[in-house]
Amino acid sequence: MTSRDLKKINDALWEIPRQGGMRVPARIYATEKMLPAILSDKAPEQAMNVAHLPGIINYSLAMPDMHWGYGFPIGGVAAFDLQDGIISPGGVGYDINCGVRLMASNLKRQQITGKMQELVTELFNSVPTGVGAGGRLTVSKAELKKVVRQGAHWAVARGYGSESDLEYIEESGCVDGCDPAAVSAHAYARGSKQLGTLGSGNHFLEVGYVAEIYNPKAASALGLFLDQITVIIHCGSRGFGYQVCDDSLGIMDKAGRKYGISLPDRQLACAPISSPEGQQYLGAMRCAINYAFANRQAIAHFTRMAFERALAMPPAEIGLRTVYEVAHNIAKFETHLVNGERKKVCVHRKGATRAFAPGSNEIPAAYREVGQPVLIPGDMGRYSYVLVGTEQAMQDTFGSTCHGAGRALSRTKAKKQARGRNIGRELQDRGIYVIGKSRRTLDEEIPEAYKDVSHVVDACARAGISRKVAQLRPLGCIKG
């Protein structure tokens, strides 16, 4: 695809007109400068494919961090009519409820100078990390059924973190409508040993600090101040969510044929929301959503413990509280304004973040005036961002924005570029102490493997679908 195939809507928004079997146009959020990289990938074609799906409302949307994914593009947002529309596992992704928690402390950067190595080591020893990591917290299948019903509440009830965390998690850390009977024995078996584990790939736990504030009023509402020590936890539903997704694909493939849904790409396999197959996936997916909420809640607890041990300070002095937690691989029923009327729709966000406007009841009371916090991790070496949602996002993107930097290099290309280098040492020279479980992951995750997240965030700000609040910079990190 070339830029000639796009119609310019404004400086940060482009449209692929409806053509062929597309039911709606596709819209890409990006600045002109970002277009060549976006168009060099198959992701725009995937956004067009999504526009073919039954019941899609308004547009097939793609955020500036879009790139190629399974069926739907990563960075894709699509809402479907509850009567005529579909639910698709490819529109959620393999890592169901992959998401990000931001924690902020009472500490200033200067207070932990020289302690980063100890702190990161303690974190690495406290949070199981890497492919197949598990074992810290093992639960029976019966207990796991409670986990998938209760989400983060399950973790808090068992002493992992506090009640006050729950208010600051999207959906308060638990969604309704889960169906534990829709989850396979294999998924339960995989999930039983993986609560409180980080995983691998782009998942990480990072200690950083507030480096810049763009919006003092919003930063103050979120309790953020310059040089404040922060923690970002990025992970998902581990083998449990993966298995739920995998189990559903075969079922969806058959359902597509049964209901006569014609697809431009088999990976868009889906079923009508109202069908038994659609309901089964929704029930199982919601179990995985809650599993991920419980997972991040347990990790947050281990993080607090590690801080206390490494810094030899009491919890009140460290003061690590949850600023907010977002999901960025999820499908949810939400009420949006469609053609001037409030309507409940099924929003798929795959590598995209909810970004609700000021005033929404879904936002914690303390933040309601400034909008929903949106947490955008960058790469290991540069920076991450805190944004807030806007009214424009409610009107244009079903209350959604970007989710991260987006890959610039494939894993294979990144590994090739990292050959002969010592990535840990390079990052240490930049003042970032990293412990990685495997050298391979560290190589795949070199900063150059990612686009500059500031460009992504600026495109969303320019389009008006979120506002910049603060920039965070890394000091230490653990990786799978």
Added chain:
DNA sequence: ATGTTC
């Protein structure tokens, strides 16, 4: 993303 899986 996942973990060694027809």
